[in-house]
Amino acid sequence: MKGFNFHSVKNVKEAKKLASGKSAFLAGGMTTIPAMKLRLALYSDIIDIKNIKDLSGIKVSSKSLRIGATTKHAEVASSKEVKRAISSLAHLADGIGDPQVRNRGTIGGSIANNDPAADYPSACLALNAIIHTSDRKIGADKFFKGMFETALKKGELIQTVEFQVPDKSCYVKFPNPASRYAIVGVYVAKYKKEVNVAVTGVESVVFRCKKIESALKSNFSSSALDSVKISSSGFNSDIHASSDYRAHLIKVLAKKAVAGCK
């Protein structure tokens, strides 16, 4: 690993001030540190945000669930509040990586990183999340821009992710057998007036599958998906899954998710 300056900051202002084109925030470090070790990323300054108070924690109201950016996956997975409000979200967090990763990795780091096979982005999209940053509020639909690319500007810090509590929801992931990231992850969330189906692992960035959403809108049942055809065009294809297999899995997992909604 190449040398860098390390800063541990106490508040958002300080973090912002230190941020530059050659800096990175350090949350769980589960992505940043391996990338630095492998020399895939070089930073002059690492700004540790874990000691910023108020950036971590879980708050629930009847309509929304707010998770602080440095809240760890393990905390979300085991939180009674999360389980009560949106149990599928706790389940999602429990399926990220392994215990070591879950005990360090954070929700803010995960969505800021926006890995095309990460789990949280699908939750943000399906659960109409609002991403509160140091500068503004960004709707999930505008946040995830492309592969490892988000709407965040240089030095902009995610503070809280606010999820809209659904009537029911379910996340089903078909993990990559090697990395355990999602080959396909399908998040189904049902609200009074809409059904959201977000898919991760399949394209360069998480997306909503309108075909499945519209089929479910008129008939919220697995069988409603029988006649839906998913085209594999533009889907990722790699040694673990061809694009056709991913298309096949979207439907299989969506059906499982609908059946598993609670």
Place this chain on the structure above:
Amino acid sequence: MASSLIGSRVERKEDKKFLTGKGRYTADINLANQTYAYFVRSPHARATISKVDISKASNAPGVVKILTGDDLAKDKIGGLIAGWKIVSQDGTDMKCPPHPPLANNTVNFVGDHVAIVIAETLDQAKDAAEKVRVDYKVLKAVVNTGDAMNSKPIHDGIDKNLCYDFLLGDKGKTDEAFSNADKVVKLDLVNNRLIPNAMEPRAAIGDYNPSSEELTLYTASQNPHLSRLILSAFNAVHPEHKFRVVAPDVGGGFGSKINAYAEDVVVAWASKKIERPVKWVAERTESFLSDNHGRDHLTHVELALKNDGKITGIKVETIANLGAYALVFATVTPTYLYAPLLIGPYDIPAACCNVKTVYTNTAPTDAYRGAGRPEATYVVERIVTEAAKEIGMDQAEFRKKNFINKFPHQQCLVHNIDSGDYNAHLDKALELSDYKNFENRRSQSSAKGKLRGIGFSTYLEACGIAPSAVVMSIGAGVGLWESAEIRFNATGNVSVFTGAHSHGQSHDTTFAQIVGEKLGVPIENIDIIHGDTDKGPFGMGTYGSRSLAVGGTAIVKACDKIIEKGRKVAAKMLEAKPEEVEFKDGEFIVKNSNKKKTIGEIAFACYLPGTYGDIKSPLPEGVEPGLVETSFFDPSNFSFPSGTHICEVEVDQDTGETKVVKYTVVDDFGTIINPLVVEGQVHGGVAQGIGQALYENAHYDESGQLITASYMDYTMPRADNFPEFKLGFTSTPATSNPLGAKGCGEAGTIAAPPAVMNAVIDAIGEDISMPATSEKVCNALQKNKKNKEAA
């Protein structure tokens, strides 16, 4: 007390250090004035090099030295070697390309070594390595096993990329069996390429002492003496008597730490040049790229049958991929370690096997846990399963009908099987696995929407390698005996030196049990020492499940010598004749008397051979002082473990995801010294075998880039991929060594792949290749559905 040591579940002596993080691996060793090395490796699968320009890199901060293939050639450092000469069926010798430790004009796989950059820190070495300019002319790579013989040679003068065309067996007799057969069953099989993935990546430190002119190489090796021999005799790095190789704690090998690697040669030589220690530790991706890989066969097999289910012949044709170069055991692995085992535990009167090994622009392959026997067992157990199905016989009955049942049994290819009882382990496995209720379980799975299948694997393997005269007559460049030295210390405790290195096999415990049993010394007072050429006698190392059968026997024989000497000394002290003195549970006792001396007292006497105060221990005439005995054991035959594995899988019909849900093993390892250790070996082996069948695969793209060069893409199985394994044992002791031990280190890896694949194929009704990934299974299910609809 003593008699309970053999067969008892003694907890591992080595666990304390390993479980508390106190193991001392090569990477943990730091020497004064040490430098750090980083290797410049080829990013191309095949290229010629017109120039390696180190001028910019040499001036980078902290750089101590950069060495290339030219420097190596100037110093006349020899190339890496294939240790086993195989002769083609036309009588010509195998063909091996030059294999310089640093490239000389050509590179032949991604990861091939081009230069070593040595600097004051690792980061400086890496920074400088980025500045080494290599002018490559990229050539078209040959990547696939099946394409090699039809491609232009990648090495000058090696026509068709063929190393050798090997034939074993009586072709005429086998053809006759096939022409008289009632039925012939055929299969085409792929044995997937695997990457060994020892937990500890390789590492090496060269440390030259200009004062004593001694060179020390610390290296993660399974066989430090063998490495020293190769490095001095073939690579000409340093004379053997001034050369010490230390393999301290080594975190797993699985065959991937047998070879003396390019990095070993280069850091040892480099430290001589700069007269400072040079340390290199592999990063995980370097391990993926440059550790020897395993397996990689394409095979066509045919089995001749009579209508009653009797097998009358087997015919096998295999293409084996050597990768870019021929390594130490690489040429014997797909020949003598493979072909003789193609008969399995069956009484098959005619067999014939042709193996063509080819060069490709991929990482070199070599022995990987099981070495040849997993490949053979996969062929036999797949075709036997297919045959039973085609003939409509129960899998167990079909096997029993064909088992060897009289011993010794001279097989038609090579081996003379000394002992075994194959019905015994099959019957026990049927019982332990609750075979009779399998169809109920299948229905239960079906009710959950899952397809359930069952698969058998009854294996026979050959280990305890090996009788030196036999292996040398078929091309081995070394004898495969093992050594032991027992040193009693004056205070009565014992240092035991063995040539069989332990890197996960628990020798510290098992060997201490043997010595404790033989000499009646508590195992706390016995230290097992290996891994340092300056300490014990020359030893051949650990591979091929040989340590107990060969190394353990050397220990037994050295113990016997200790007892014989002790008897003479005791007789003198007890004023009796040696033949009147018996040795039991650590005591020399004069028959029919209560006169006795403990072995500790005898050891003490041997070191104080005289009379002084209370000490009265003059040695008998002609007996030398000291109590140290050495023994070298060369076995008279291989040993032949066998067993039955029964696997059940469940397949998700929608996704194709396949899980092993029940796994039963009954092994016959002959005498078992420590069941706890043996069970651990079986668990690990089965896990690796299931890994090959369902998960692991080394994948190169068309240009020869390794796609599976990290754990993001190479699927290492994890604990949650396995059910609890059900283990049982039967025992027919080996007759080729006094312990009766057969070897247990590789059996799981050998038996599991066909057991799993037979189960998968039983579940889905289609033939698929390893690894049975979800997508492959899913596609096969869809194909099966279409075929059924069409019918």
